[in-house]
Structure formats: structure tokens, C-alpha cells
Amino acid sequence: MKIEHLAIWVRDLELMRSFYVKYFEGESNGKYRNDKKNFESYFISFGSGARLELMQMPGIIDTKNDGHQQLIGITHFAVSVGSKERVDELTKVFRKDAFEIVGEPRWTGDGYYESVVLDPEKNRIEITA
Structure with a gap:
């Protein structure tokens, strides 16, 4: 599946x-x-x-998602960009284009290299290597 x-x-x-x-x-x-x-x-x-x-x-009810508060339900999705360098590059592009970075590039405890950005409607996206 x-x-x-x-x-x-x-x-x-x-x-x-x-x-x-x-x-x-x-x-x-x-x-x-x-x-x-x-x-x-x-x-x-x-x-x-x-x-x-x-x-x-x-008619769809607006949730007032602010991207910072964690709520029960789907909280993010991850997009793999292929490398640590690409995570860093894309994070810089998002910062330059005034998107909010809510997680700076880092190695996580479970072995991912990632950053976290909010899309234009405040959905959390993990950018992973």
C-alpha cells in the first residue's frame, strides 16, 4: 500500500x-x-x-490555523528534497521570500535533517534531506 x-x-x-x-x-x-x-x-x-x-x-469552516500551535490531527507533511545542502538552500529561499521559518535546519533525534516552513496559509511543511 x-x-x-x-x-x-x-x-x-x-x-x-x-x-x-x-x-x-x-x-x-x-x-x-x-x-x-x-x-x-x-x-x-x-x-x-x-x-x-x-x-x-x-462554506468550509476556517480553522484559524496559525502554524505555531500544535493541534490533534494532521499537523504537517514532509517533502524530501534529496540532500542536506538542498534543505539549506531552499530554507534560505523561503526566508528571502518572507515565508516564516518555524524550524531552522537541523539534525533531529530520529535521524532526519530538516527545516520547517509555513506555506502561505500557515500549513507546516518539513523540508527533509
């Missing part, structure tokens, strides 16, 4: 699509739209592994 995709309800569908395509070299499909439900989504593929589905629909 494998995880096929992870879905995130978003406030700004185009902003979030652009973020994952630009910074994580994602490839987006064309926008899916269901007019009956007023639902829109994109799937972002990353070359291997699970895809990311970004979804938007009126």
Missing part, C-alpha cells in the same frame, strides 16, 4: 497552487470544477510519491 494523495482545503486556490509548483517543483493538472457543488481543485504531482490535492469550496 501507499498514500495516494493528501488533500488540503485552502482559502486561495491559485496562490497555494503557485506556491507548491514554484518552491517544490510540483506539476499541476488543469483545474477541476464541479459547478453543482461550486467546488474547485488541483492535483499537484512531485515526480514520485503522494500527490497533493488543493481544494476550495464556499
Whole structure:
């Protein structure tokens, strides 16, 4: 078995699509739209592994996610960028582009080299080697 995709309800569908395509070299499909439900989504593929589905629909309750407080439920996802050097480089790019770094690059106790950044809607992303 494998995880096929992870879905995130978003406030700004185009902003979030652009973020994952630009910074994580994602490839987006064309926008899916269901007019009956007023639902829109994109799937972002990353070359291997699970895809990311970004979804938007009126009436979805806003959680007021601030990216700092840890809550029960899915708290982050990790994107492997292949090397320690790439983690450092990408973290610098996020900092330069004014994204919030909530975990500086470091070796974790369980053997990962990672940093943690908040995406435009304050979702936590671990960038791993």
C-alpha cells in the first residue's frame, strides 16, 4: 500500500497552487470544477510519491490555523528534497521570500535533517534531506 494523495482545503486556490509548483517543483493538472457543488481543485504531482490535492469550496469552516500551535490531527507533511545542502538552500529561499521559518535546519533525534516552513496559509511543511 501507499498514500495516494493528501488533500488540503485552502482559502486561495491559485496562490497555494503557485506556491507548491514554484518552491517544490510540483506539476499541476488543469483545474477541476464541479459547478453543482461550486467546488474547485488541483492535483499537484512531485515526480514520485503522494500527490497533493488543493481544494476550495464556499462554506468550509476556517480553522484559524496559525502554524505555531500544535493541534490533534494532521499537523504537517514532509517533502524530501534529496540532500542536506538542498534543505539549506531552499530554507534560505523561503526566508528571502518572507515565508516564516518555524524550524531552522537541523539534525533531529530520529535521524532526519530538516527545516520547517509555513506555506502561505500557515500549513507546516518539513523540508527533509
